[in-house]
Amino acid sequence: MxxxxxxxxxxxxxxxxxxxxxxxxxxxxxxxxxxxxxxAAPASVGLVDHFAERVADYRAVVVHCPPDGLAAAVxxxxxxxxxxxxxxxxxxxxxxxxxxxxxxxxxxxxxxxAVDAVVTCCRVGIAExxxxxxxxxxxxxxxxxxxxxxxxxxxxxxxxxVADVPDAFPLxxxxxxxxxxxxxxxxxxxxxxxxxxxxGPRHLHVIVVDEPA
Numbered sequence: 001m002x003x004x005x006x007x008x009x010x011x012x013x014x015x016x017x018x019x020x021x022x023x024x025x026x027x028x029x030x031x032x033x034x035x036x037x038x039x040a041a042p043a044s045v046g047l048v049d050h051f052a053e054r055v056a057d058y059r060a061v062v063v064h065c066p067p068d069g070l071a072a073a074v075x076x077x078x079x080x081x082x083x084x085x086x087x088x089x090x091x092x093x094x095x096x097x098x099x100x101x102x103x104x105x106x107x108x109x110x111x112x113x114a115v116d117a118v119v120t121c122c123r124v125g126i127a128e129x130x131x132x133x134x135x136x137x138x139x140x141x142x143x144x145x146x147x148x149x150x151x152x153x154x155x156x157x158x159x160x161x162v163a164d165v166p167d168a169f170p171l172x173x174x175x176x177x178x179x180x181x182x183x184x185x186x187x188x189x190x191x192x193x194x195x196x197x198x199x200g201p202r203h204l205h206v207i208v209v210d211e212p213a
Contacts, residue, residue, distance in 0.1 A: 047127050051161045052208055054130025058183020060204040070209055071097035074119060077153045077205040082116035087145060089138020094119060094155055104141055109148055117151035124171050125156045128164040132156060132181040135172060143177055152201040158211045
């Protein structure tokens with residue numbers, strides 16, 4: 001009668017066995033891990049300027065303006081004769097730069113696709129990652145409003161900019177829908193050919209409203 005051999009362990013079993021051996025005698029950690037403080041901008045660069053540089057790295061257009069120059073900056077960001085949709089709660093200082101704005105009253109995806117641009121505010125800007133976070137309050141509108149039109153003009157006030165992602169979370173309501181924007185919508189196929197505008201605006205124009213001197 002031939003020798004009966006035990007079945008050979010699978011690679012999965014071998015790996016899990018090594019993990020169990022390495023963890024023998026190790027007590028689980030039950031103390032919550034505190035996130036490290038947000039990264040500071042380089043000493044030579046202010047926080048808002050650092051944010052602007054990071055946003056520009058994503059091929060977005062970034063401009064600075066004083067509070068009294070906001071309307072002019074918005075007008076300059078829009079193509080001549082553009083049909084622009086806006087959320088209901090957009091501040092008057094922003095609306096002043098838009099000719100014949102189209103108020104969003106539940107426009108369909110097809111109707112949003114027919115407009116040239118959308119103008120909104122945001123909830124917070126993150127300097128280290130160049131990210132803009134929208135929580136879709138009335139000054140930002142519903143999510144479709146900022147995903148369907150081809151151009152998104154977003155107003156970011158200097159006091160909305162924080163250093164890093166951990167600094168942003170206390171300012172956000174997790175019960176609200178959150179959209180995190182890092183540059184224009186872009187993706188790449190298997191040959192790494194960049195394609196823009198597949199799942200969001202192809203053009204992102206950020207207006208940073210600096211604090212008064």
